[in-house]
Amino acid sequence: MKNTLPETTPFFARDRDWHPPAYTPGYKTSVLRSPQRALISLEGTKSEITGPVFGHNTLGEFDNDLIINFAQPGESAIGERIMVYGRVLDERGRGVPGALVEFWQANAGGRYRHKKESYLAPLDPNFGGFGRTITDDDGNYAFRTIKPGPYPWPNGVNDWRPAHIHFSVFGHGFAQRLITQMYFEGDPMIWLCPIVKTIPDEAAIRSLVAALDMNASIPHDLRAYKFDIVLRGRRSTLFENRLEGN
Amino acid sequence: MVQPLNYLKESPSQTAGPYVHIGCTPNFAGLHGVYDKDLGAGPMVNDNTRGERITIRGFVYDGVGNALKDALVEVWQADADGFYNSPSETRGTADPNFFGWARCPGDMTTGEFVFETIKPGQVPFKDGRLMAPHISFWIVARGINIGLNTRMYFSDEEEANAVDPILSRIEHRMRVPTLIGQRDGDILTFNIHLQGEKETIFFDV
Ligand SMILES: [Fe+2]
Numbered sequence: 166m167k168n169t170l171p172e173t174t175p176f177f178a179r180d181r182d183w184h185p186p187a188y189t190p191g192y193k194t195s196v197l198r199s200p201q202r203a204l205i206s207l208e209g210t211k212s213e214i215t216g217p218v219f220g221h222n223t224l225g226e227f228d229n230d231l232i233i234n235f236a237q238p239g240e241s242a243i244g245e246r247i248m249v250y251g252r253v254l255d256e257r258g259r260g261v262p263g264a265l266v267e268f269w270q271a272n273a274g275g276r277y278r279h280k281k282e283s284y285l286a287p288l289d290p291n292f293g294g295f296g297r298t299i300t301d302d303d304g305n306y307a308f309r310t311i312k313p314g315p316y317p318w319p320n321g322v323n324d325w326r327p328a329h330i331h332f333s334v335f336g337h338g339f340a341q342r343l344i345t346q347m348y349f350e351g352d353p354m355i356w357l358c359p360i361v362k363t364i365p366d367e368a369a370i371r372s373l374v375a376a377l378d379m380n381a382s383i384p385h386d387l388r389a390y391k392f393d394i395v396l397r398g399r400r401s402t403l404f405e406n407r408l409e410g411n
Numbered sequence: 412m413v414q415p416l417n418y419l420k421e422s423p424s425q426t427a428g429p430y431v432h433i434g435c436t437p438n439f440a441g442l443h444g445v446y447d448k449d450l451g452a453g454p455m456v457n458d459n460t461r462g463e464r465i466t467i468r469g470f471v472y473d474g475v476g477n478a479l480k481d482a483l484v485e486v487w488q489a490d491a492d493g494f495y496n497s498p499s500e501t502r503g504t505a506d507p508n509f510f511g512w513a514r515c516p517g518d519m520t521t522g523e524f525v526f527e528t529i530k531p532g533q534v535p536f537k538d539g540r541l542m543a544p545h546i547s548f549w550i551v552a553r554g555i556n557i558g559l560n561t562r563m564y565f566s567d568e569e570e571a572n573a574v575d576p577i578l579s580r581i582e583h584r585m586r587v588p589t590l591i592g593q594r595d596g597d598i599l600t601f602n603i604h605l606q607g608e609k610e611t612i613f614f615d616v
Contacts, residue, residue, distance in 0.1 A: 171498035177418075179615060184424045185556035192426070194554030197474035198605050202586075204615035207577060211534050212547050212562075213616045215497035216487060217512035225446065234445050256419045267450075269434025277430045279440060280519070281481075293442050295434045331427070331434055337499060339487045339512075340616045342558060344551055346425040360426060363556050369423040395419045 175209030176340050176397040177256055185363035192359045193320055213340035219265040221299055228297050231270075231310035235293030242292035244273025244311030246387035249347070249375065252304040253334060256398030260304025266394070267333040268308065269295040275316030275326075284316055309387065315354050327354035327361065336396040347392045348374045424557035431483050431551065436516045451485065451514035454527040459508040462491030462529030467563065467592060467599045470522050471550060474606030478522035482552035484603075485514040486526055488545075493532030502535075530565065536576040543571035543578065550603060560616045563592040563601045586612050 187199035207213065227234040232241045253264040271277045271294065274286035278294050292311065300306045315325050330347045348355050355361055355374065364370050372395075381389035432440035436449040456464060467486075470478040488511050489495050496505035496512075505511065515524040533541040543564050550559045564572055572578055572591070581587055589611045592599035603611050 171501070173499050173501050179421065181615070183420055187556055189556060192554070192556070195426075195556055196554075197477075198479070198552065198554035199474075199556075200559065200610055200613050201606055202610055202612075204613050205581060207560075207614040207616050208537075209616060210536055210542065210577075211495060211500070212487070212489070212542070212545070213560075215495035215499045217496070217510065218498055219450075223450070228445070235442075254419060256421055258417065258419055267434050269430065277433060278442060279430045279433055281429060293433075293437070293445055295437050295442065295445070297434075331425075331431070333427075333431075333435055337497070339547055339549070340560075342485070342549055343422060343424060344427045344431075344558060345422050346428075360428075363425070364423045366423075369420070372420065372422060373425070395422045397421050398418065 172337065172399050173214060174400045174402050175214055176338060176399055179397065183366060183369050185365070189363040192363050195363070209338070209340055214338050216337055216339040216341065217335065218263055218337060219299060219335065223265070224297065224299060229308040231292070231294065231296045231308065234296060236291035240291045242272070242311045243289050244292075246309070247312050248307060248309050248381065248383070248387050248389045249330065249392055250305070250307035250381060250389060251375075251391050251393040253300045253306060253336070253394045253396060254304055255336070255396050259398075260300070260302075261336050261396055262300055262302045262304055263337075264300040264304065264306075264396070265297065265335040266300065266306050267295070267297040268330050270310065270313040270330040271316055273311050273314050275314030286314070286316070312349070320359055324359055325354055325357070327352045327358050332394065334394055334396060341396040343394075343396060345394070346373060349390065350374055350377050426553060426556050427483060427551040429481055429553040431481070431553075432516055435483055435514065439516050451512060455510065455513045456527065456529055457508050460529060461506050461509070462531075465528060465530050465597050465599055467526040467528065467546070467601055469524055469601040469603060471517060471524070471552070471603045472605065476607070479517055479552050480519055480522045482517045482522070482524070482550060483514060484517070484524045485512065485549040486528070487512050487547040487549070488528065489531040489534050491529055491532050493534045495534075533571065538576070540574070540576050541571070543568050543575040548603070555605075559605070560614045561603065561611055562590055562614070563599070564590050565594060565599065566591050567594045581612065586610075
């Protein structure tokens, strides 16, 4: 039996120095969207310790296959075929089962299928660019997609995003809610990107770079990238709630 | 040397970016045919949900008072009796007709978000005192590097608000109204200000 008993304790304090600060002038949009007053600390109450949990019946059959989930029957998305796999863990190193993971990305040319996107690279009629899955009992997840392309964006006069996949993750408590991005091993664009550079610590940035894993690749079909995601851990219940005299 | 603690570090946050809708609300973004409906979209209640129906409306404003057109807002709340529909809820069983979580993208033209829900019951603080009815909010958008946590309390709960363990510990009293949804009939208006004079109180939860 692991992770089957629901946990009811508060989460570890968030290390705010490890995350990007709100105000990061190199990423211009953050300037007017960053709170400037101190956050008020709120040691987890029931409202933060609890959170929604999604059943596997939430998912459609092809939600974890971006190569075909938007494609015409018999067709598939254009680009380098890859699988992204890994575990959702918490800071104690335990797998998080039943975690809903959502992902979205640009196509192989770096173009998003979105009304407000105007990059000149073409849309791929067979690629929508989104999917989702739920982790298994050990916290494992996997999905199939094509490798997204880098794309230019309006910030500096010549800023480009490295190839990346956006992730939205639900753990078991609302305080674990996280959105982040995955980058690809060996991409020189990572270190040029103002959004990547909002993260102050190089080790933290490296923790978002997925590793090429040839052992998990499927010969003559696709290559694999491993990307583990870490959510906040929960405090132990040892000696907690023990009233004086008891 | 000492023994290593062997904790992992939380994955650092990155902005949801301008295309968060593609991943989180694809039907809203015009991408149909993959998900039947967007997760967390639509009314949070059905005919059998217990509790008083309310509608929450609001905008997310930037530091110069422009409403964001690309924010995504999520809410999490207890049912009418103060129970959360979560495996970590150990005090009782929540209303099976109330999931308690929803998400709404700001309207692409106006930026307004809307939640059709019920007024939550009171939930105890860790020392047993009751917290005033409140709904947890989480806001992400392009330009927001890490999701912002806040709470909406209710303007028609003055007595409970006055003794709420969270509200009553806030030092700068003039900022407390940023956490209060203004009730008019069944409508609660709750605007979120990311920055400036009226900056909303955000929590490190
Ligand atoms: Fe992106």
